[in-house]
Amino acid sequence: MVPPGAEIVAGFENQRGSNSHGRLLLTTHNNRLDLDDWQALTGVDNKRVSDEVIEVAATPSGGPLSEHMLLVAGRFDRERIFRSIEQNGAGSVAFQGERILLIKPLTRERGDMLDTRWLAILDNRIGILGIPRLVQEALRRHADHAPADAILEERIRLLRPDVTSWNVLVGSRKTTKNFAFAQPHSAWAQLQQDADVLMVAVRFGSKIRIDFSIHADVDRGPDFFTRKAGFFTDALKTAPSPDAKRQQAQLQNFSLEPNRAKGSVELSSSQFEVWCDHLYRVRGSAPPYASSGN
Secondary structure, three states: OOOOOOOEEEEEEOOOOOOOOOEEEOOOHHHHHHHHHHHHHOOOOOOOEEEEEEEEEEOOOOOOOOEEEEEEEEEOOHHHHHHHHHHOOOEEEEEOOEEEEEEOOOHHHEOOEOOOEEEEEEOOOEEEEEOHHHHHHHHHHHHOOOOOOHHHHHHHHOOOOOOOEEEEEEOOHHHHHHOOOOOOOOHHHHHHOOOOEEEEEEEOOOOEEEEEEEEOOOOOOHHHHHHHHHHHHHHOOEOOEOOEOOEOOOOEEEEEEOOEEEEEEEEOHHHHHHHHOOOOOHHHOOOOEEEOOO
16 A cells, blocks of 8 residues: 655554564654554544554655655554544545545644645554545555555565564655754765665564665665665764663674675664664654654
8 A cells, every 4th residue: 555656664563462562763754743643543442453554755746755644554443533533523525435534733733744634444454644645545556456566565575574663765865855864964864875775674672683774776886885884883873871881883794785785783772762862853853753662
Protein backbone atom coordinates (compact mmCIF):
# COMPACT_ATOMS: atom_id res chain seq x y z
CA MET A 1 0.00 0.00 0.00
CA VAL A 2 3.04 2.29 0.10
CA PRO A 3 2.94 4.38 -3.08
CA PRO A 4 6.05 4.05 -5.27
CA GLY A 5 8.44 6.97 -5.27
CA ALA A 6 8.15 8.02 -1.63
CA GLU A 7 11.29 9.79 -0.41
CA ILE A 8 11.10 8.45 3.16
CA VAL A 9 9.59 5.16 4.30
CA ALA A 10 10.14 4.06 7.88
CA GLY A 11 8.59 1.48 10.14
CA PHE A 12 8.76 -0.60 13.27
CA GLU A 13 7.27 -3.83 14.55
CA ASN A 14 5.80 -4.47 17.98
CA GLN A 15 7.00 -7.77 19.39
CA ARG A 16 4.88 -8.31 22.48
CA GLY A 17 6.43 -10.33 25.25
CA SER A 18 9.93 -9.48 24.05
CA ASN A 19 12.58 -7.16 25.44
CA SER A 20 13.97 -6.75 21.93
CA HIS A 21 11.63 -4.08 20.66
CA GLY A 22 11.78 -0.34 20.17
CA ARG A 23 11.85 2.19 17.39
CA LEU A 24 13.92 4.79 15.63
CA LEU A 25 11.95 6.68 13.01
CA LEU A 26 13.87 9.22 10.95
CA THR A 27 10.78 10.85 9.51
CA THR A 28 9.19 14.28 9.23
CA HIS A 29 7.41 16.34 11.86
CA ASN A 30 4.07 15.68 10.10
CA ASN A 31 4.73 11.94 10.31
CA ARG A 32 5.25 12.28 14.05
CA LEU A 33 1.96 14.16 14.39
CA ASP A 34 0.17 11.46 12.37
CA LEU A 35 1.34 8.76 14.77
CA ASP A 36 0.51 10.81 17.86
CA ASP A 37 -2.93 11.63 16.46
CA TRP A 38 -3.63 8.01 15.48
CA GLN A 39 -2.96 6.97 19.06
CA ALA A 40 -5.24 9.73 20.37
CA LEU A 41 -8.06 9.12 17.88
CA THR A 42 -8.11 5.35 18.46
CA GLY A 43 -7.67 5.57 22.22
CA VAL A 44 -11.36 4.85 22.77
CA ASP A 45 -10.67 1.29 21.56
CA ASN A 46 -9.11 -0.21 24.68
CA LYS A 47 -8.56 -3.54 22.92
CA ARG A 48 -6.66 -2.15 19.96
CA VAL A 49 -3.47 -3.95 18.97
CA SER A 50 -0.81 -2.46 16.69
CA ASP A 51 1.56 -5.02 15.20
CA GLU A 52 3.39 -2.86 12.66
CA VAL A 53 3.62 0.84 11.86
CA ILE A 54 4.86 2.38 8.61
CA GLU A 55 5.33 6.11 7.99
CA VAL A 56 5.58 7.60 4.51
CA ALA A 57 6.80 11.04 3.43
CA ALA A 58 6.70 12.24 -0.15
CA THR A 59 7.06 15.45 -2.08
CA PRO A 60 4.97 16.81 -4.92
CA SER A 61 6.95 17.74 -8.01
CA GLY A 62 9.25 20.62 -7.16
CA GLY A 63 7.68 21.10 -3.73
CA PRO A 64 8.68 20.54 -0.12
CA LEU A 65 8.57 17.18 1.63
CA SER A 66 5.05 17.89 2.82
CA GLU A 67 3.01 14.80 1.93
CA HIS A 68 2.62 12.26 4.71
CA MET A 69 0.76 9.07 5.57
CA LEU A 70 0.62 6.54 8.39
CA LEU A 71 -0.17 2.83 7.92
CA VAL A 72 -0.88 0.64 10.96
CA ALA A 73 -1.45 -3.12 10.88
CA GLY A 74 -3.19 -4.73 13.84
CA ARG A 75 -6.66 -5.25 15.27
CA PHE A 76 -9.10 -2.37 15.75
CA ASP A 77 -12.79 -1.74 16.47
CA ARG A 78 -13.58 0.56 13.55
CA GLU A 79 -17.20 1.24 14.49
CA ARG A 80 -16.31 2.24 18.02
CA ILE A 81 -13.45 4.45 16.86
CA PHE A 82 -15.45 6.09 14.07
CA ARG A 83 -18.48 6.67 16.31
CA SER A 84 -16.32 8.47 18.86
CA ILE A 85 -14.63 10.66 16.24
CA GLU A 86 -17.93 11.55 14.54
CA GLN A 87 -19.44 12.49 17.89
CA ASN A 88 -16.69 15.07 18.10
CA GLY A 89 -17.73 16.63 14.80
CA ALA A 90 -15.75 14.85 12.09
CA GLY A 91 -17.30 14.67 8.64
CA SER A 92 -17.04 11.74 6.24
CA VAL A 93 -16.80 10.87 2.56
CA ALA A 94 -16.90 7.64 0.58
CA PHE A 95 -14.04 6.39 -1.57
CA GLN A 96 -13.43 2.98 -3.15
CA GLY A 97 -16.43 1.67 -1.20
CA GLU A 98 -14.87 2.71 2.13
CA ARG A 99 -16.15 5.23 4.65
CA ILE A 100 -13.48 7.87 5.25
CA LEU A 101 -13.44 10.29 8.15
CA LEU A 102 -12.16 13.83 7.62
CA ILE A 103 -9.73 14.72 10.39
CA LYS A 104 -9.12 18.43 10.83
CA PRO A 105 -6.02 19.54 12.77
CA LEU A 106 -6.49 18.82 16.45
CA THR A 107 -6.73 21.79 18.80
CA ARG A 108 -3.29 21.15 20.28
CA GLU A 109 -1.59 21.28 16.87
CA ARG A 110 -3.37 24.08 15.02
CA GLY A 111 -0.79 26.20 13.27
CA ASP A 112 1.50 23.15 13.22
CA MET A 113 -0.54 20.56 11.32
CA LEU A 114 -2.12 22.34 8.36
CA ASP A 115 -3.79 19.46 6.53
CA THR A 116 -7.25 17.98 6.78
CA ARG A 117 -6.41 14.27 6.68
CA TRP A 118 -8.32 11.18 5.69
CA LEU A 119 -8.73 8.33 8.16
CA ALA A 120 -9.70 4.84 7.02
CA ILE A 121 -9.76 1.48 8.80
CA LEU A 122 -9.97 -1.54 6.50
CA ASP A 123 -11.52 -4.76 7.78
CA ASN A 124 -10.63 -3.79 11.36
CA ARG A 125 -7.03 -4.70 10.45
CA ILE A 126 -5.38 -1.79 8.63
CA GLY A 127 -5.46 1.84 9.72
CA ILE A 128 -4.57 4.65 7.32
CA LEU A 129 -4.18 8.32 8.25
CA GLY A 130 -2.70 10.95 5.97
CA ILE A 131 -3.20 13.56 3.30
CA PRO A 132 -6.00 12.68 0.85
CA ARG A 133 -3.79 12.01 -2.19
CA LEU A 134 -1.63 9.41 -0.48
CA VAL A 135 -4.58 7.76 1.27
CA GLN A 136 -6.46 7.56 -2.03
CA GLU A 137 -3.48 5.94 -3.71
CA ALA A 138 -3.10 3.46 -0.85
CA LEU A 139 -6.80 2.55 -1.07
CA ARG A 140 -6.57 2.06 -4.83
CA ARG A 141 -3.53 -0.18 -4.44
CA HIS A 142 -5.35 -2.20 -1.77
CA ALA A 143 -8.49 -2.56 -3.91
CA ASP A 144 -6.41 -3.60 -6.93
CA HIS A 145 -4.31 -6.06 -4.88
CA ALA A 146 -1.28 -4.23 -6.24
CA PRO A 147 2.10 -5.81 -5.49
CA ALA A 148 4.52 -4.03 -3.21
CA ASP A 149 6.76 -1.45 -4.86
CA ALA A 150 9.56 -3.63 -6.26
CA ILE A 151 12.30 -1.08 -5.60
CA LEU A 152 11.29 -0.56 -1.96
CA GLU A 153 10.88 -4.29 -1.47
CA GLU A 154 14.37 -4.92 -2.82
CA ARG A 155 15.84 -2.35 -0.47
CA ILE A 156 14.08 -3.75 2.58
CA ARG A 157 15.31 -7.25 1.73
CA LEU A 158 18.85 -5.94 2.20
CA LEU A 159 18.13 -5.24 5.88
CA ARG A 160 19.27 -7.80 8.42
CA PRO A 161 16.35 -10.07 9.38
CA ASP A 162 16.46 -9.39 13.12
CA VAL A 163 15.87 -5.62 12.96
CA THR A 164 12.55 -4.31 14.28
CA SER A 165 12.87 -0.66 13.27
CA TRP A 166 14.03 0.59 9.89
CA ASN A 167 14.31 3.69 7.70
CA VAL A 168 14.78 4.11 3.95
CA LEU A 169 15.69 7.64 2.86
CA VAL A 170 16.02 8.37 -0.83
CA GLY A 171 18.66 11.01 -1.44
CA SER A 172 17.73 14.14 -3.34
CA ARG A 173 18.06 17.86 -2.89
CA LYS A 174 14.45 17.99 -1.78
CA THR A 175 14.90 15.26 0.80
CA THR A 176 18.16 16.62 2.18
CA LYS A 177 16.77 20.16 2.36
CA ASN A 178 13.64 19.09 4.19
CA PHE A 179 15.28 16.53 6.45
CA ALA A 180 16.99 19.31 8.38
CA PHE A 181 19.23 19.23 11.41
CA ALA A 182 20.28 21.89 13.89
CA GLN A 183 23.83 21.57 12.53
CA PRO A 184 23.60 21.16 8.72
CA HIS A 185 27.35 20.44 8.43
CA SER A 186 27.33 17.76 11.11
CA ALA A 187 28.58 14.20 10.55
CA TRP A 188 24.96 13.08 10.06
CA ALA A 189 24.37 15.65 7.32
CA GLN A 190 27.63 14.63 5.61
CA LEU A 191 26.57 10.99 5.83
CA GLN A 192 23.52 11.80 3.72
CA GLN A 193 25.24 14.08 1.24
CA ASP A 194 25.57 12.59 -2.27
CA ALA A 195 24.06 9.26 -1.14
CA ASP A 196 21.29 7.99 -3.41
CA VAL A 197 19.80 5.85 -0.64
CA LEU A 198 20.55 5.80 3.07
CA MET A 199 19.09 2.99 5.18
CA VAL A 200 19.28 2.88 8.97
CA ALA A 201 17.85 -0.03 10.97
CA VAL A 202 17.93 -1.00 14.63
CA ARG A 203 17.99 -4.25 16.59
CA PHE A 204 16.93 -3.60 20.19
CA GLY A 205 18.10 -5.76 23.07
CA SER A 206 20.52 -5.60 25.99
CA LYS A 207 22.74 -3.84 23.46
CA ILE A 208 21.26 -1.72 20.70
CA ARG A 209 22.71 -2.43 17.28
CA ILE A 210 22.33 0.28 14.65
CA ASP A 211 22.93 -0.83 11.06
CA PHE A 212 23.54 1.48 8.14
CA SER A 213 23.71 1.01 4.41
CA ILE A 214 24.74 3.65 1.87
CA HIS A 215 23.92 3.26 -1.82
CA ALA A 216 25.21 5.37 -4.71
CA ASP A 217 24.16 4.69 -8.29
CA VAL A 218 27.15 6.62 -9.64
CA ASP A 219 30.50 4.91 -9.20
CA ARG A 220 31.87 6.92 -6.28
CA GLY A 221 34.82 4.68 -5.52
CA PRO A 222 35.89 3.02 -2.25
CA ASP A 223 37.18 6.25 -0.69
CA PHE A 224 33.69 7.75 -0.84
CA PHE A 225 32.16 4.85 1.07
CA THR A 226 35.01 4.66 3.56
CA ARG A 227 34.45 8.34 4.38
CA LYS A 228 30.73 7.65 4.79
CA ALA A 229 31.49 4.90 7.29
CA GLY A 230 33.58 7.41 9.23
CA PHE A 231 30.74 9.94 9.22
CA PHE A 232 28.39 7.24 10.51
CA THR A 233 30.58 6.43 13.51
CA ASP A 234 31.16 10.15 14.11
CA ALA A 235 27.40 10.71 14.07
CA LEU A 236 27.00 8.02 16.73
CA LYS A 237 29.44 9.52 19.20
CA THR A 238 27.69 9.85 22.53
CA ALA A 239 27.85 13.07 24.51
CA PRO A 240 28.75 13.14 28.20
CA SER A 241 26.01 11.79 30.47
CA PRO A 242 25.80 10.92 34.16
CA ASP A 243 26.63 7.28 33.52
CA ALA A 244 28.83 7.38 30.41
CA LYS A 245 31.74 9.34 29.04
CA ARG A 246 31.80 10.46 25.42
CA GLN A 247 32.85 7.46 23.39
CA GLN A 248 33.77 6.80 19.78
CA ALA A 249 31.38 4.25 18.31
CA GLN A 250 33.19 1.19 16.99
CA LEU A 251 32.24 0.14 13.48
CA GLN A 252 31.48 -3.55 13.06
CA ASN A 253 30.60 -5.83 10.15
CA PHE A 254 31.80 -3.28 7.60
CA SER A 255 31.64 -4.43 4.01
CA LEU A 256 32.23 -2.60 0.76
CA GLU A 257 30.76 -3.29 -2.67
CA PRO A 258 31.11 -1.27 -5.90
CA ASN A 259 28.04 0.90 -5.23
CA ARG A 260 27.23 0.17 -1.60
CA ALA A 261 28.75 0.03 1.86
CA LYS A 262 27.24 -1.20 5.09
CA GLY A 263 28.17 -1.72 8.70
CA SER A 264 26.85 -1.50 12.24
CA VAL A 265 27.54 -0.02 15.66
CA GLU A 266 26.45 -1.21 19.11
CA LEU A 267 25.39 1.21 21.85
CA SER A 268 24.08 0.84 25.36
CA SER A 269 20.52 1.97 26.00
CA SER A 270 21.71 5.17 27.69
CA GLN A 271 24.13 5.92 24.84
CA PHE A 272 21.36 5.39 22.32
CA GLU A 273 18.98 7.78 24.08
CA VAL A 274 21.69 10.45 24.36
CA TRP A 275 22.53 10.05 20.67
CA CYS A 276 18.87 10.45 19.71
CA ASP A 277 18.78 13.80 21.47
CA HIS A 278 21.31 15.10 18.93
CA LEU A 279 19.27 14.30 15.86
CA TYR A 280 16.74 16.76 14.50
CA ARG A 281 13.97 16.16 12.02
CA VAL A 282 12.11 18.51 9.70
CA ARG A 283 11.84 22.07 11.07
CA GLY A 284 14.66 21.34 13.48
CA SER A 285 12.40 21.50 16.52
CA ALA A 286 12.03 17.91 17.70
CA PRO A 287 14.28 14.90 18.09
CA PRO A 288 13.66 11.81 15.97
CA TYR A 289 10.86 9.60 17.18
CA ALA A 290 13.08 7.15 19.00
CA SER A 291 12.68 4.79 21.90
CA SER A 292 14.35 1.72 23.29
CA GLY A 293 11.01 0.47 24.55
CA ASN A 294 7.49 0.47 23.23
